[in-house]
Amino acid sequence: EDQVTQSPEALRLQxxxxxxxxxxxxxSGLRGLFWYRQDPGKGPEFLFTLxxxxxxxxxxxxxxxxxxxxxxxxxxxxKPEDSATxxxxxxxxxxxGYQKVTFGIGTKLQxxx
Amino acid sequence: xxxxxxxxxxxxxxxxxxLSLECTVEGTSNPNLYWYRQAxxxxxxxxFYSVGIGQISSEVPQNLSASRPQDRQFILSSKKLLxxxxxxxxxxxSVILAGFSGSYEQYFGPGTRLTVT
Numbered sequence: 001e002d003q004v005t006q007s008p009e010a011l012r013l014q015x016x017x018x019x020x021x022x023x024x025x026x027x028s029g030l031r032g033l034f035w036y037r038q039d040p041g042k043g044p045e046f047l048f049t050l051x052x053x054x055x056x057x058x059x060x061x062x063x064x065x066x067x068x069x070x071x072x073x074x075x076x077x078x079k080p081e082d083s084a085t086x087x088x089x090x091x092x093x094x095x096x097g098y099q100k101v102t103f104g105i106g107t108k109l110q111x112x113x
Numbered sequence: 114x115x116x117x118x119x120x121x122x123x124x125x126x127x128x129x130x131x132l133s134l135e136c137t138v139e140g141t142s143n144p145n146l147y148w149y150r151q152a153x154x155x156x157x158x159x160x161f162y163s164v165g166i167g168q169i170s171s172e173v174p175q176n177l178s179a180s181r182p183q184d185r186q187f188i189l190s191s192k193k194l195l196x197x198x199x200x201x202x203x204x205x206x207s208v209i210l211a212g213f214s215g216s217y218e219q220y221f222g223p224g225t226r227l228t229v230t
Contacts, residue, residue, distance in 0.1 A: 032216025041226070043203050043205075043222050044157075046218050046220055051216060087157075089157075101219060103156040104156055
């Protein structure tokens, strides 16, 4: 069964204190790994897609990396506006004509001024 | 650019009442459409997906049903709500390109918070 495990469940950082969020996965035939940001009471906002081990993507203070078993979301010098829940998801082909996506529970990040 | 709408934003319904949540997508054609439910402390659970008009597949047996009467419209329904139907309901879309074997990120709507009392 496909599994996505994110750690830590919650992370509290001081403004400017860099850190990383982890997403470990077990899935056969990985087609892509996604990172989303979700603010309270809102739908997830797409951040990155990673396709293969060794790939990196960057957006402002965020950098996502991928290995064969896990992905990291590095946050450099975070600001309070980076506070949100970050979701990881993996995608693989499905015989039903769509690409099945399995989501992790997320890491709730709080950045203190 | 593509936009996805969901309504209502919040809903409080008594047990046993019917439900209808609507999702529409603008700016794209023939999208794949999805309904998810998100409960506190749990990941997003896929409820239904649709690859075309009138084509609905269910991932989890439940008290809910879905319909796709138009290309960019997706409806989630129930005849009689249960307490366990409470949650945050999200609609999402993705586009499948013919001949592309990569991945297809999903884009989410703003969600509907449903409370069954």
